[in-house]
Amino acid sequence: MAKIDFRLNGVPVSIETQLNRRLLDVLHEDFDLIGIKEGCGEGECGACAVLFDHEIINSCSVPIANCANKDIVTIEGFSNTSRYKILKDAFEEEGAVQCGFCTPGMMIAAESLLNKNPKPTTEEIKIGLSGNLCRCTGYNMIIKAIQRAAKVGEGKW
């Protein structure tokens, strides 16, 4: 067991834990944050994506040991921001949500991309979403939603 301090959704937290736990399990079990999903459990689907020092990572592939002193933001924390509101409206407008399983990961991927590149090209959006699988939409609506968010939210990122 070891003590791990990190920021979770803007709040400093401290846990006594085994270092070999996955960040995904810590978020689910210790903090009851269930917005992120375990899809493949192998880093291929992006359903468990969170922001790690403001960059997308798959929480199923990160040991909690690596999170010491990091800033972790889940979809729950992100949903309190004005950027989230813009993305949510854009996803709704463009019909980018169907079953919803991939959506938290898609929103995290969109935020990670727009934070670095506020005016991405279609190709750059595709690269930004390349680690997130969606079996419903065919991706086109999600790409359009991010283009819409970038336009509507100009200056926010």
Add this chain to the structure above:
Amino acid sequence: MVKQILPKNLSEVLELISKEKYRFCAGGTDMLIQNHNLKTLPIDFKDNIIYTFNLEELKGITEDEDFITIGASESLESILENKITPQILKDTILQMASPAIRHSGTIGGNIGNASPAGDLLVPLYLLNAIVQLQSLKGIRSVLLSDFITHVRRIDLRDDEIITKIIISKINFDKHQFVKVGPRLSDAISKLSFLGAVSFHEDKVIDLRFSFGAVNITVVRRPEIEAQYIYKTKEELKNSVDELLEKYSEYIRPIDDQRSNKEYRKTVALNLLRNFIEEL
């Protein structure tokens, strides 16, 4: 019970590994998956583990006149985004995994894993990368192609850790990295090819090829490359069949769940042919 250590600094790591055997976990993107078993969560590591991802001494990308030095725990994405990273390395990283995995996966991890399909190894072999290892006894530098000895086997002593990767600063007139996988991202290579060439007044002055996932480790044959130095572009193009025949001996892939040996060999040699013919 295995020990798990989150070290404060490199000195602590060197002390620990001088006394007892440990494995290193950097980004964890491979180690967590390899040891993942839902019945035995948390991750069921069989060895003592030291977590190295956040070690300050293993971070940083610096350059001097001739060399670029990359800390072993630098993530693939931070290497991709760094201005001083050579384009040949960036082109490869862009085809690896996905942004999420690239934020966690590290250069030291990709080398330590020593997978025949490790994509980053392909440009690193081509750039004659040197792996720097540190122990309490001092620093040892090894050519990457000597460091990787077999499938998933490396020349790392029990008291050593990979600290830095050093590549020479070099630009080519043309380079091309091609990765063949089942989809564009998050795919493990069926095979990969990297060619690089430079000319001076129509004569070849530098020519390098490396192939991934077609042998126990990356295939690079400097003695074949050297035979074509000072040939003209036309002469090089005219010798393409002979060149393919020479490489054919070393392209010895296997059948596995991702592909089969006939496909791998045919495509690898076709990619070499295309590269030469399109010069």
